[in-house]
Amino acid sequence: MIPRIPENLAVLSVTKGMINYPDGTLKSYPEVFEESTSKKISFNAIGGPCTSYELADRDFTEVTFCGRDINMLRWLRSIFETDYYNVSISTDVRGVECAVALKNSYALGVCLAIGMSYKKEGREIEHYNSQAALFGQSVVEMSHLLELYGGDASNIRLFSGDLYVTIFGGRTRKIGILLGQGIPFEEAMKRLAGITLESIVIATRTAEAVRALIAQGKAEKKDFPLLFHVDEIINQGKAVNIPWKAFETEFIK
Secondary structure (H helix, E strand, O other): HHHHHOOOOOOEEEOOOOOOOOOOOEHHHHHHHHHHOOOOOOOEEEOOOOOHHHHHOOOEEEEEEEEOOHHHHHHHOOOOHHOOOOEEEEEOHHHHHHHHHHHHHHHHHHHHHHHHHHHHOOOOOOOOHHHHHHHHHHHHHHHHHHOOOOOOOHHHHHHHHHHHHHHOOOOOHHHHHHHHHOHHHHHHHHHOOOOOHHHHHHHHHHHHHHHHHHHHHOOOHHOOOOHHHHHHHHHHOOOOOOHHHHOOOHHHH
């Protein structure tokens, strides 16, 4: 589509995702779009947290528009903002897009605990201690990822909010619960045939990228126990076995 877009028409993308490269680089779609053309097109993107069905019901929402030009972002905000659809803006494209894409893989990790609770109780009862522990570990690992990929640390607020809404209202919840109940990955995917599951692709790409950085001595595996466990479950067929002890820390002030 890009060859057909005139340079005086801004683009506001709703596609979330990251592309990984062999050297461990992760790039956002706006960056990939920019590199695909010599045209000077203003590529911008929307980050959550925002589920479409609640937005349609006009539930209060705050999202983030990101792009290179702050004035363009202000103009885009003036077009879309309403009393219930509130828009922050950021020129940190990599950071915003990293946060809203990678939250999918960590939402899957948190939702494993919901499935584990269902299995333990024999009915749909959730335990929140385990979810909270996985949520906290997700924030810790995402902070490392933002640092590795040059995103501003302030995006952890965006990541946390988007992670929350995905756990409780997103499609990723479905696959996480099935896996947490002990259903093999291939069987879980069959049950959810036809449902878009960005978390599977994003978790795989992120794990591949971080492994490449580890091989170069630019990252440490111990900093990403939850990410790599999710990757083991979906790509190696391993059973759910949350590495709780790997989350423990010691802090001396």
